[in-house]
Amino acid sequence: MTVAIKVENLSKKYIISHEKKTASYETFSDSLIQTGKNIGNRILHPFQRSENDPQKEEFWALKDINFEINQGDKVGIIGRNGAGKSTLLKILSRITEPTSGKIHINGRIASLLEVGTGFHPELTGRENIYLNGAILGMTRKEIKLKFDEIVAFSEVEKFLDTPVKRYSSGMYVRLAFAVAAHLESEILVVDEVLAVGDAEFQKKCMGKMDELGGEGKTVVFVSHKMSAIRNLCNRVVVVNKGKVVNSSPTDEAIDFYLSQCVKLSKGYVDLSDKKVARQGKRKLLVSLGLLEAGSEKYRRLVKTGEVLDIEVKFNVLESLVDYCFIAFCDLSGERVFSTGTHFDKTFCQKLQGMGRLICRIDEFPLVDGEYTLDIALGTKTNGNLDYVSNALSFRVELNDYFNTGEVVLPGQGSLAVKSSWSMK
Amino acid sequence: MTISKQNFQFTIEAGKAERHYWQDLWRYRELFYILAWRDISVRYKQTVIGVLWAVLRPLLTMMIFVVVFSKIAKLPSEGVPYPIFVFAAMLPWTFFASSFSDASNSLIGNSNLISKVYFPRLIIPVASVFVSLVDFIISFVILLFLMAYYSYWPTWHIVTLPLFLGLGFFATLGAGVFVASLNVKYRDFRFVVPFIVQLGLYISPVGFSTTIVPEKYQLLYYLNPMVAVIDGFRWAISGGSTALNSTEILVSGVVVTTLCLVGIVNFRKTEKTFADVI
Numbered sequence: 001m002t003v004a005i006k007v008e009n010l011s012k013k014y015i016i017s018h019e020k021k022t023a024s025y026e027t028f029s030d031s032l033i034q035t036g037k038n039i040g041n042r043i044l045h046p047f048q049r050s051e052n053d054p055q056k057e058e059f060w061a062l063k064d065i066n067f068e069i070n071q072g073d074k075v076g077i078i079g080r081n082g083a084g085k086s087t088l089l090k091i092l093s094r095i096t097e098p099t100s101g102k103i104h105i106n107g108r109i110a111s112l113l114e115v116g117t118g119f120h121p122e123l124t125g126r127e128n129i130y131l132n133g134a135i136l137g138m139t140r141k142e143i144k145l146k147f148d149e150i151v152a153f154s155e156v157e158k159f160l161d162t163p164v165k166r167y168s169s170g171m172y173v174r175l176a177f178a179v180a181a182h183l184e185s186e187i188l189v190v191d192e193v194l195a196v197g198d199a200e201f202q203k204k205c206m207g208k209m210d211e212l213g214g215e216g217k218t219v220v221f222v223s224h225k226m227s228a229i230r231n232l233c234n235r236v237v238v239v240n241k242g243k244v245v246n247s248s249p250t251d252e253a254i255d256f257y258l259s260q261c262v263k264l265s266k267g268y269v270d271l272s273d274k275k276v277a278r279q280g281k282r283k284l285l286v287s288l289g290l291l292e293a294g295s296e297k298y299r300r301l302v303k304t305g306e307v308l309d310i311e312v313k314f315n316v317l318e319s320l321v322d323y324c325f326i327a328f329c330d331l332s333g334e335r336v337f338s339t340g341t342h343f344d345k346t347f348c349q350k351l352q353g354m355g356r357l358i359c360r361i362d363e364f365p366l367v368d369g370e371y372t373l374d375i376a377l378g379t380k381t382n383g384n385l386d387y388v389s390n391a392l393s394f395r396v397e398l399n400d401y402f403n404t405g406e407v408v409l410p411g412q413g414s415l416a417v418k419s420s421w422s423m424k
Numbered sequence: 425m426t427i428s429k430q431n432f433q434f435t436i437e438a439g440k441a442e443r444h445y446w447q448d449l450w451r452y453r454e455l456f457y458i459l460a461w462r463d464i465s466v467r468y469k470q471t472v473i474g475v476l477w478a479v480l481r482p483l484l485t486m487m488i489f490v491v492v493f494s495k496i497a498k499l500p501s502e503g504v505p506y507p508i509f510v511f512a513a514m515l516p517w518t519f520f521a522s523s524f525s526d527a528s529n530s531l532i533g534n535s536n537l538i539s540k541v542y543f544p545r546l547i548i549p550v551a552s553v554f555v556s557l558v559d560f561i562i563s564f565v566i567l568l569f570l571m572a573y574y575s576y577w578p579t580w581h582i583v584t585l586p587l588f589l590g591l592g593f594f595a596t597l598g599a600g601v602f603v604a605s606l607n608v609k610y611r612d613f614r615f616v617v618p619f620i621v622q623l624g625l626y627i628s629p630v631g632f633s634t635t636i637v638p639e640k641y642q643l644l645y646y647l648n649p650m651v652a653v654i655d656g657f658r659w660a661i662s663g664g665s666t667a668l669n670s671t672e673i674l675v676s677g678v679v680v681t682t683l684c685l686v687g688i689v690n691f692r693k694t695e696k697t698f699a700d701v702i
Binding site for chain 2: 014028029031090091092093094095096097098099100101102103104105106107111113114117118120122123127130131134135136137139140163
């Protein structure tokens with residue numbers, strides 16, 4: 001079997017700068033001032049080695065990645081948010097360069113990191129097919145040849161000469177995917193684009209991708225949806241913290257991933273650690289843990305319908321914090337529900353100093369699966385001061401919640417809610 | 425249309441993009457056209473008079489110039505009807521001004537493309553220069569009508585016009601590509617560019633003739649590459665009755681070549697990080 005993609009010791013480093021308050025981009029004058037300062041320091045302290053800028057920090061999005069993909073393989077890439085999947089895809093599609101390492105690619109590569117890249121809202125559907133096609137690397141001849149096929153797939157014949165800004169989001173996505181699906185290539189790289197669009201269309205897209213796979217094309221597919229990965233892929237690469245931690249046949253890899261998600265978690269996480277990626281400006285959160293109700297024992301397994309205590313330790317030195325917010329997310333990163341002191345107002349004090357806050361959920365409503373917690377502390381006026389997403393992951397098992405022996409089947413939603421039925 | 429797969433073997437490696445780059449630029453050649461076409465057709469969508477704006481804009485500007493400089497300031501125009509004198513200079517200047525500012529902002533304006541799709545990034549600023557070239561052609565047709573109105577017939581000199589247009593094109597390209605790449609990282613240039621364009625109008629011989637610049641400053645003046653372009657346009661259109669000397673063309677040629685080289689080299693050097701910083 002020939003190798004379609006061979007990744008060797010691939011690494012990608014980003015420099016992240018801290019404490020930039022106003023703008024995410026540098027200004028030329030900032031840069032000049034910094035250079036001036038550096039030169040000044042050199043002159044004043046000629047023998048001191050220039051220290052690393054404390055505001056800049058290296059971040060390895062990918063570190064020494066190795067794997068191979070054979071021709072005709074349909075490979076899923078899974079991993080938690082921030083694991084490095086998107087960076088990997090960006091390097092594969094040549095949008096950004098690796099810092100070191102190599103990728104050998106055998107065949108033309110078409111990548112679809114976003115549905116409808118380059119679509120212009122003012123242009124008509126017809127015009128956008130040509131525009132988008134060209135941006136994705138098709139020639140006008142190719143597009144003309146496949147035009148009817150694209151239109152048929154997208155089901156928007158009637159609106160071909162309407163500006164796409166008047167399209168419904170469903171039509172928009174259909175048209176965009178239709179163009180991309182007709183790219184001439186041997187390798188197709190797809191990011192989580194199927195998260196949009198209605199169920200029927202998603203099915204159609206999956207069908208199309210399956211068909212492409214059947215034609216011997218190599219497909220690389222990133223998704224958080226395990227069901228989609230199971231349907232489409234014959235192999236899966238698991239990425240975690242910039243490294244490949246598993247690469248095996250689909251079921252094996254998914255099992256590994258799911259068990260790892262929970263194994264890594266001890267039901268407790270230290271948030272005072274420097275390495276924690278926080279999105280707020282301040283470091284106020286100390287730790288987050290899940291407690292057995294009424295005890296001090298941490299746990300990583302929660303049963304549906306149980307009492308759950310969530311423990312938040314904080315250290316707020318100067319200012320006051322108005323609220324504490326917790327969101328429960330499923331593996332796709334989608335928030336299932338959230339709670340906060342500012343919602344139910346059962347606790348109205350401001351947080352100050354060091355302390356420990358307990359959030360009790362009387363009947364934990366989530367069904368079977370792995371979930372993660374986002375946590376934030378903030379003030380009404382400034383919003384979140386400290387915010388850590390995916391802070392803690394845990395597993396939920398559906399017990400006999402309804403006391404009937406019946407369970408909520410997979411695909412029936414993510415909440416278990418008690419209800420009473422009656423005939424009136 | 426079968427292309428052997430051998431053609432598509434390549435390696436992604438840090439700092440090794442160079443080899444494919446010019447090849448890719450050729451492969452994506454249609455994108456120049458498509459992006460330019462997009463910008464043009466989008467510009468006049470949802471306007472009442474549509475493409476008429478393309479004609480109206482240069483016409484109005486020209487009329488203002490004529491009133492201000494000819495009627496009020498009474499500047500000399502070397503024996504050429506003043507509207508033609510001004511219009512001949514305004515053509516290349518407007519071309520430079522609009523394409524330079526469009527090109528400088530083009531990368532930021534297309535940041536959604538840059539962070540999601542690969543293609544040689546050089547296409548984006550170059551395509552925006554082409555957009556202004558279309559405006560230029562429309563304005564040029566207006567000039568022809570204007571000349572007919574004044575019964576001012578061109579001589580063989582007009583044949584040299586493409587040469588000066590080329591000089592102007594590359595001056596714009598060099599400057600535009602250079603500033604566009606800087607603009608990705610340093611957004612200061614968003615504010616610098618309009619300033620350059622505004623200032624440039626006064627230090628370029630658009631409303632007046634180069635001859636009024638004192639002798640001893642002439643050489644310095646020629647460092648502005650647009651001086652030779654504008655003088656060249658005038659010379660070609662007026663049939664040689666306005667001044668043009670070889671020194672200015674030479675100086676301008678050197679400046680433009682340097683600008684293009686520096687611009688493209690810098691662009692190529694920073695291009696790989698565009699997706700990371702934009």
